[in-house]
Amino acid sequence: MSQTDPPDGVDEATIRRTMRRILQAEEDKLHMDLPRGINDEIEAIIEDEIR
Amino acid sequence: MELDRLELRNFRQFYGEQSIDFSQHANENVTVIHGSNGSGKTTILNAFLWLFYGDVTLPKPDQIVSERAMAEVGASGTVDVEVRLSFTHDGIDYTASRSKTVRRNRSSDFTGTEVNSDLHLEFIDEAGNRKVRGNANDALRQIMPERLREIFFFDGETIDELSAIGGQEKIQTAIQNIMGLTILERGKRHLEAVRKRFEEEVSKHGSDELSELYEERNDLEDQKASLTEELSNTRDSKEKTLDELENVERRLSELEDSRDLQQERERLEGEVEDLSEELKAINREIADRISKAGYVPFAAPAVEETAKMLREKREKGEIPSEIKTQFVDDLLEMRECICGRELVPETEPYQNVQQWREAAGSSELEEAAMNIASRLTEIGEEEEQVYDDINELLQQRSQVADDIQQKEERISEISSLLEDTDTEDINRLEARRKELDQQVSDYDQQIGTVRGRIEDLEEELEEIKDQIDEVQEQNKKADLARRRAQMAEYLRDRIDELFQKYQDEVRKSVNERVNNIFRDIIAKDYYAEIDDDYSLRILKDIGSEETIPVAKSTGERQVASLSFIASLVSLARERYHSDEESIYFSGGIYPMIMDSPFGYLDPEYQKRVSSVLPEMAEQVVVLVTQSQWTSEVAGEMDAVAGNRYHLEYHDPSEEPSVEYEYTEIVPENRGGR
Numbered sequence: 001m002s003q004t005d006p007p008d009g010v011d012e013a014t015i016r017r018t019m020r021r022i023l024q025a026e027e028d029k030l031h032m033d034l035p036r037g038i039n040d041e042i043e044a045i046i047e048d049e050i051r
Numbered sequence: 052m053e054l055d056r057l058e059l060r061n062f063r064q065f066y067g068e069q070s071i072d073f074s075q076h077a078n079e080n081v082t083v084i085h086g087s088n089g090s091g092k093t094t095i096l097n098a099f100l101w102l103f104y105g106d107v108t109l110p111k112p113d114q115i116v117s118e119r120a121m122a123e124v125g126a127s128g129t130v131d132v133e134v135r136l137s138f139t140h141d142g143i144d145y146t147a148s149r150s151k152t153v154r155r156n157r158s159s160d161f162t163g164t165e166v167n168s169d170l171h172l173e174f175i176d177e178a179g180n181r182k183v184r185g186n187a188n189d190a191l192r193q194i195m196p197e198r199l200r201e202i203f204f205f206d207g208e209t210i211d212e213l214s215a216i217g218g219q220e221k222i223q224t225a226i227q228n229i230m231g232l233t234i235l236e237r238g239k240r241h242l243e244a245v246r247k248r249f250e251e252e253v254s255k256h257g258s259d260e261l262s263e264l265y266e267e268r269n270d271l272e273d274q275k276a277s278l279t280e281e282l283s284n285t286r287d288s289k290e291k292t293l294d295e296l297e298n299v300e301r302r303l304s305e306l307e308d309s310r311d312l313q314q315e316r317e318r319l320e321g322e323v324e325d326l327s328e329e330l331k332a333i334n335r336e337i338a339d340r341i342s343k344a345g346y347v348p349f350a351a352p353a354v355e356e357t358a359k360m361l362r363e364k365r366e367k368g369e370i371p372s373e374i375k376t377q378f379v380d381d382l383l384e385m386r387e388c389i390c391g392r393e394l395v396p397e398t399e400p401y402q403n404v405q406q407w408r409e410a411a412g413s414s415e416l417e418e419a420a421m422n423i424a425s426r427l428t429e430i431g432e433e434e435e436q437v438y439d440d441i442n443e444l445l446q447q448r449s450q451v452a453d454d455i456q457q458k459e460e461r462i463s464e465i466s467s468l469l470e471d472t473d474t475e476d477i478n479r480l481e482a483r484r485k486e487l488d489q490q491v492s493d494y495d496q497q498i499g500t501v502r503g504r505i506e507d508l509e510e511e512l513e514e515i516k517d518q519i520d521e522v523q524e525q526n527k528k529a530d531l532a533r534r535r536a537q538m539a540e541y542l543r544d545r546i547d548e549l550f551q552k553y554q555d556e557v558r559k560s561v562n563e564r565v566n567n568i569f570r571d572i573i574a575k576d577y578y579a580e581i582d583d584d585y586s587l588r589i590l591k592d593i594g595s596e597e598t599i600p601v602a603k604s605t606g607e608r609q610v611a612s613l614s615f616i617a618s619l620v621s622l623a624r625e626r627y628h629s630d631e632e633s634i635y636f637s638g639g640i641y642p643m644i645m646d647s648p649f650g651y652l653d654p655e656y657q658k659r660v661s662s663v664l665p666e667m668a669e670q671v672v673v674l675v676t677q678s679q680w681t682s683e684v685a686g687e688m689d690a691v692a693g694n695r696y697h698l699e700y701h702d703p704s705e706e707p708s709v710e711y712e713y714t715e716i717v718p719e720n721r722g723g724r
Contacts, residue, residue: 006541007534019542022242026234031192035237042245042539050535 007050018049052194053670054082054642055137055144059716061117062101062134063094063109064700066713071095073642073670074693081671081691084716085680086698091714092674096646099204102134102149103191105170108206114162116153119711121161129154129166140194140640144175145184147191195641198224202616207609207647222615223585229619229639230557235550242543249536257529261522268515275508282501289494296487299480309469309477316465319458326455333448337441344437351434358427361420379408558583564618565611568667572610572659579611587611605651613648613660617667624669642670649679661687695719 006015022042029035054073059065073082086092097107106112120130133150149170153163172187184190195203202225227233303313382404386394394401469481562581569579569589576592589611626638643664649657661684665671673688699715 004537004541004544007537010534010538015538015542015545018538019545022542023234023238023546026238026241030228030234030237031189031196033198035241038237038241039244039248042241043248046245046249046535046538046542050531050538 010050014049018045021045021049052640052642053139054672055139057095057098058133058135059098060133060135060150061120061130062098062132063115064091064117064712064714065094065098065716066117066119069716071696071716072694073672075670076693079691079693080669081665081673081688082694082696083673083675083680083688083692084696084698085675085677086714087677087700090698090700092676092698093206093646094714095674096204096206096644098134099136099644100200102136102147103195104197104200105149105188111162115151116161116163117713118161119713121153121155121163122711124155126155126158126160130163145194146173147171147187196228199228202229202619203641204644205616205646205648207645207650218587218612219585222581222587225615225619226557226561226581226585229623229641230553230561232550232554232557235546235553239543239546239550242539242546246536246539246543249532249539252532253529253536255529256525256532258522258525261519261526264515264519264522268512268519271508271512271515275505275512278501278505278508282498282505285494285497285501289491289498292487292490292494296484296491299484299487303469303477303480303484306474306477306480308472308474309480312465312469316462319462319465323455323458323462326451326458330448330451330455333444333451337444337448340437340440340444344433347430347434347437350430354427354430354434358424358431361424361427364420376408379404383408560622561615561618564622565614568614568617568663569611571663572614572656573607574655577607579614581615587615606653606656609648609651610656610660613645613664616643617664621667640669642672643668644672644674646674647676647679648673649675649681649684654681654683657681658683658687665691 022045025038025041025045026035029038053075055075056070056072058068058070060068071082071084074080084092084095094109097109101107101115107115116130116132120132124130129152131150131152133148135146135148137144137146139145147170149168151168152166154166155161155163170187170191172184172190173181174184176182201221227236300313300317303309304317382388383394383401388394388400388404392400394404466481466485469477472478558581565579565581565587569577578590578592580588580590582588589607620641620643623638624640627640629638645664648664649660652660657679665688675684695718697717697719699717701709701713701715703709703712
């Protein structure tokens with residue numbers, strides 16, 4: 001198991017969905033050596049999931 | 052990706068329009084293209100590179116256009132060059148084309164200057180309609196990642212580099228990309244960057260200020276409570292003093308010797324109170340008058356000056372003008388002066404009347420000037436009225452102040468008279484009355500001071516409350532950012548765990564596959580392995596399950612490299628066809644396009660490679676020299692080669708009728724297949 005814990009009140013479904021969205025964003029930019037804007041996209045995904 | 056057809060137009064030595072159809076049969080998945088050295092095999096490999104990535108790895112890389120085509124158009128003519136590929140990817144039919152038009156600058160110019168270029172990608176949608184895919188460059192790189200170009204489009208001359216020193220990075224990149232580890236590796240790296248962003252946000256918004264503000268607010272509230280109590284006590288004391296004062300004054304009114312003076316004093320005190328109110332009302336009226344019309348005296352000099360200017364203009368008759376513009380216009384329009392003379396344009400009388408037009412006044416301007424003059428007169432009159440009003444109010448105020456002073460002097464005198472009477476009781480009462488009166492005055496001052504301090508405290512409390520609200524809002528943001536940073540950190544760790552676990556699995560399965568393929572080809576007791584540093588090593592079995600690294604020949608290195616590529620392509624194909632779902636590794640179909648794969652292999656290895664490779668990939672394209680198309684290779688590949696082509700090179704040094712070299716792609720007759 002991970003050494004860190006998820007934030008209180010965040011369930012496993014949310015964690016899986018967030019991870020899937022992040023990996024999908026990575027896959028969409030996989031062809032780029034420097035995937036421009038990926039950090040902004042990941043930040044936006046987490047902001048959207050953790051409100 | 053499954054290749055369908057490659058079309059070349061004037062690409063390097065492939066003059067005119069030529070094409071290759073790739074075999075797509077399951078049991079005949081090999082397309083063989085053979086030709087002599089220099090006939091253009093590597094150019095065909097480079098046609099793929101040019102289409103997907105826009106460059107070539109050939110000598111004279113800028114010279115993309117066929118020399119023969121350039122020669123035919125003459126100086127300043129243009130030639131179109133194009134590579135077009137039809138293929139299927141993830142069940143969708145695509146056609147990609149890269150084209151360029153170049154202008155020939157002079158007869159010795161075979162490179163030309165680019166006039167225009169285009170990269171185009173079309174696909175057939177579910178309804179069967181042909182559509183253009185936006186951002187073709189990105190889309191093609193998604194289909195065939197550029198960092199894997201050496202894997203998918205490999206050159207047999209250099210392929211053994213994979214197993215040489217320095218090949219680790221290429222191997223690691225290939226494994227991580229094809230097996231989906233790159234997504235995980237990037238995911239954890241980017242999540243770390245995002246976690247830092249959220250933590251910066253926590254530092255920006257979070258602080259210990261709130262507890263300090265709460266402490267400050269409590270302190271101020273304590274001070275306010277204490278002052279409120281002090282105010283209440285002082286008011287009580289004042290009330291008691293007033294009661295006693297009233298009793299003393301009542302007693303003075305009752306005593307015969309002091310009655311008249313006391314009553315007079317009470318009357319005078321009542322009058323002083325009324326007059327004080329009157330004085331306040333006068334002061335308010337003065338302030339009101341100054342605030343409303345106070346500007347008038349200050350503006351008076353400018354107003355007077357302007358009024359004087361306008362007066363002078365009126366006196367000179369400039370305002371209002373005697374002649375109106377419209378009147379002059381009418382005369383000119385009617386072509387007749389008031390004297391009856393005819394006004395013909397360009398004549399002197401006409402011009403004389405026209406000059407009056409310039410002297411005539413605008414009616415709007417004149418009206419505005421008259422209005423200003425009238426308003427300035429009003430302001431002037433108002434100034435006198437302001438002075439009169441304020442003077443009268445000042446006189447009233449002076450009179451009231453005098454009255455108050457007289458009455459207060461008399462009140463003071465009464466007090467002295469009462470103190471000086473012969474009756475000891477009255478003396479004592481008056482002394483006490485003065486003392487109490489002073490106490491009331493002191494209490495009033497004290498009450499005023501305390502009230503002022505309470506008001507100040509209330510203002511401070513209001514400010515602290517606003518600050519607390521703001522900090523609480525900031526703390527909410529900090530809490531949210533903290534939760535988000537925690538989420539990013541948690542996801543980073545989970546993805547890292549996944550990466551570590553999956554990396555081991557991937558290395559194990561790639562290792563197993565590489566070794567199996569390698570051992571199918573190599574006859575000796577050798578093993579191939581990818582170690583923890585991603586080095587592709589060849590080991591020798593020395594018994595007791597012990598192995599030692601061995602020095603590798605070029606041929607063995609080539610076999611190891613081919614085994615590695617074949618293992619990746621076959622694992623990706625296996626994964627693509629499996630039902631297991633995974634976002635980071637869905638596998639894929641990749642063709643193996645090999646230029647001179649048998650270069651350094653002895654006949655036995657050639658035979659085995661030819662036997663093994665077609666089974667590893669969905670589609671194999673082999674570009675070989677005539678000399679490599681040995682009986683061993685042909686014997687294995689002939690049965691699985693669905694399509695075969697021969698490159699027919701036309702060499703000017705050998706064919707007198709040929710001025711510029713070119714190559715023809717000639718399909719070979721496969722007995723009706």
